Amino acid sequence: xxxxxxxxxxxxxxxxxxxxxxxxxxxxxxxxxxxxxxxxxxxxxxxxxxxxxxxxxxxxxxxxxxxxxxxxxxxxxxxxxxxxxxxxxxxxxxxxxxxxxxxxxxxxxxxxxxxxxxxxxxxxxxxxxxxxxxxxxxxxxxxxxxxxxxxxxxxxxxxxxxxxxxxxxxxxxxxxxxxxxxxxxxxxxxxxxxxxxxxxxxxxxxxxxxx
Numbered sequence: 001x002x003x004x005x006x007x008x009x010x011x012x013x014x015x016x017x018x019x020x021x022x023x024x025x026x027x028x029x030x031x032x033x034x035x036x037x038x039x040x041x042x043x044x045x046x047x048x049x050x051x052x053x054x055x056x057x058x059x060x061x062x063x064x065x066x067x068x069x070x071x072x073x074x075x076x077x078x079x080x081x082x083x084x085x086x087x088x089x090x091x092x093x094x095x096x097x098x099x100x101x102x103x104x105x106x107x108x109x110x111x112x113x114x115x116x117x118x119x120x121x122x123x124x125x126x127x128x129x130x131x132x133x134x135x136x137x138x139x140x141x142x143x144x145x146x147x148x149x150x151x152x153x154x155x156x157x158x159x160x161x162x163x164x165x166x167x168x169x170x171x172x173x174x175x176x177x178x179x180x181x182x183x184x185x186x187x188x189x190x191x192x193x194x195x196x197x198x199x200x201x202x203x204x205x206x207x208x209x210x211x
Contacts, residue, residue, distance in 0.1 A: 099191070142164035
């Protein structure tokens, strides 16, 4: 009995590992070809397996893409939770969230993926749900930090939820501009805009953020 249980457990672990490999390959292919341009055959080629094996784990391309986006969402949501509960006071935590959200460069893979997902979300309800969950996770993280700061007296913010929504919408627009228009906005300027807006919402001086 124990041998049979170990065998089932081993097969389950192998299946989980294969699914993770396929999700990772799907992400790489999507970053290269885009969500609309990606085919199951492309992912099969990237992993060196047959399309039939992919369909064994994921019935359709849409199911595979949705699973890949959700896995990415789960990773980023976990990171947001770490940042909001990490060391330092409210100012340091808010600054960490801003720096995490802002792309490291115009070729930041996470942001390229999500900008692509926004486009697909217009017509794909499953992708739309994931994109909305990502937006909600970011806004909730900012709201928690603002509430904690207001409770501790570090911030003056009467509407943390509204402030988080405004910061989210502003940063999304600026990040799209930064990503798509190289000459329009530098990363340093983007961070400056983010800090000024966040400082106004939190009722602090922008100079309070770490250098």
